[in-house]
Amino acid sequence: MEVHAQCGSGATLHDLWHRLPGGARSELLRRSAEADWWIPDALPSHWEALRPLVFSAAAYHRFGALAAGVLRCALLACRRRAGTAGELYRALHDHRDLRLLDPSQRLTAAALLRMARPDALLVGGTPWFVELNIGPNIYGVPGLEQRSAAFARGWPDGVLAEPPSTLRARADCLAGAVPAGGGGRHRTLVPTWRATSGIAAKLDDTRALRRYLRPAAAAARAAGLDVCVADLSEVRGGAGGLWVGDDRIDVVFNQFVSPVLADGGSVGVLRAAVLAGSVRLFVPEASCLPSAKQVLAWMHEDLDLYEPADRELILAHVPWTAWLGPEQRPELRRSVLAYAVRERSGLVVKPSCGRGGAGFVAGHRVPARDWLDLLTQRSREHTLVLQRRLVPDRTRMHFRNRWGARTVAPVPFVVSPFLLNGRIAGAYVRHPGPEADPAVAPVNTAAEGVSNTVLLLPDTGP
Structure with a gap:
């Protein structure tokens, strides 16, 4: 099969599915519809996408470099206002009880930008980063890997490639956090936990959470780490160190922030x-601070x-954003x-520290007489951001529901590249379901969004 993948100049990104041979596309859709591979996400939708987005490999990697540049500019903005995590927490007027936050943590890229999954909307193929999503509680990885592998197996001639593995990149990043030297083995804890929100609350079963974390533990072992899997309630110790049984723990693989933990004793330890x-x-829990949309x-x-190149990057890829608080x-x-x-119809409002689309309001859906009251009342105690409303690109997506029915709908999508130590590895895609109205709320798995992923089309040159 010969397909020349050209995504245009600059940092544009387009779904190339329609450029692939029709027979091969039909075969993948047939295999996907007949396969018994419904991916067990922690936040399931009634719908499953039957095909991935297809990106040029070169455009995908340019997209990753662009995302890393935006994150670097975000950290620069934070460092103009704070030198430590404690100072940044105060500058953001953050009200969360971040009990694992080390207020003396320096604001370095190595610590704060270790793992991120910024959200981008594409407008005419141009990525616009609307949220940064930096920190520990970033989900979707096991399902992401299963989806991309299933789609790659289903493609008839093997030309489409999986992106770099997020699991492997994250495990390598975890290995880099293990203390060096010291003679003897260093042990990493992959814990389960009970929580008031997030993935543990959604699964509501420690055994289910352990199954969800099993690929992370396996990837960590494959990266050469000595891994212990246990519940946080089994951890003992304190300032002198942490133990599970007779094993001293050196690194905790945390996929949570402390406000969601239901076990206060474990948090104290x-x-x-x-x-x-x-x-x-x-x-470090400090890494969740730059996720605030106020940044x-x-x-x-x-x-x-900013330097001219950074200023151009922000103007071209970060929609106008202002804060109230x-x-x-x-x-x-x-x-x-x-x-x-003045600009109500062209703006959206969001909580600076909100998640899951909670508190999102599009100005064009609010009567003019109510708009000012909404903004002034909400911003008296909590910080809000106003952001330019984007009308994202759509793609023709094929879906299957849990009962086998199929449908096709033109839907928008959010593309969220995983960045581990600044390098792209995988990408998480979300669509609204085919029956949803994307103008009402942002695309989010908490609101029945459909998870998807990408495959890459190798660039064949001129």
Whole structure:
């Protein structure tokens, strides 16, 4: 099969499915529809996508470099306002009880940008990063790997390739967090936990969570790590160190932030060890701070402070964003509110620290008489961001539901590249279901979004 994959110049990204041979496309859809491979996501939809997005391999890697550049610019905005995690927490007026936060943590890329999955919408093929999603509680990896492998097996001639493995890249990144030297083995804990929200709450079963984490533990062992799998309730110790049974723990593979943990005793033990430096968190809790959407607003506030190339990057790939919140200077607050009233139909509002699409409101769906009240009331106690509303590209997607019915619908999508130490590995895609109205709410798995992934078309050159 000969298909020349050209995604245009610059940092554009297009779904190339329609360029593939029709017979091969039909065969993949047939195999997907008949296969018994419904992926058991932690946040399942009633629908499954029957084919992946298809990107040019070169465009995919340019996309990863672009995402890494945006994250670097976000960290620069944070470092203009804070030198430590504690200072950044205060600058963001963050109200979360981050009990595993080390306030003395320096704001370095090596610590804070270890793992990220920024969300991008494509408009005319141009990626626009609307959220940064940095930190420990980033999900979707096991299902992502299963999907890409299943689609690759289903493609008739093997030309489409899986992207770099997120599981392997994350395990290599985890191995880099293990203390060096010291003679003797260093042990990594892959824990289960009970929680009030997030994946553990969704699964609501420690055994199910253990099954979900099994690929992470296997990948860590394949990376040469000594892995212990146990519940957080089994961990004992404190400032002098952490143990599970007779095993001392050096690194905790945390896929949670402390406010969601339901076991207060475990949090206390972990906190004492983290603050004493006797254990490392694979992803420091400080890394969740730059995920605040207010950081995107800071990037636009700081445009004149960036180098020209970075300023161009922000203007071209981060939609205009401003913030409203407590302790804001009155003149800035008045200016932002006046702009928001004038431009209501072209804006959306979100909580700065919200997740799962909670609190998202599109201005064009709010009566003008209610818009100003909504903004002023919500921003009195919590920080909000206003962001330019984007109308994303759509692609013609084939779906199957749990009862075998099939349908086709033109749907938008969110593309979220995984970045491990700044390098792209995999990408998580979400669509609204074929029956959903994407104008009502953002595309999110918490709102019945459909998970998907990408395959890559090797570039054949001119």
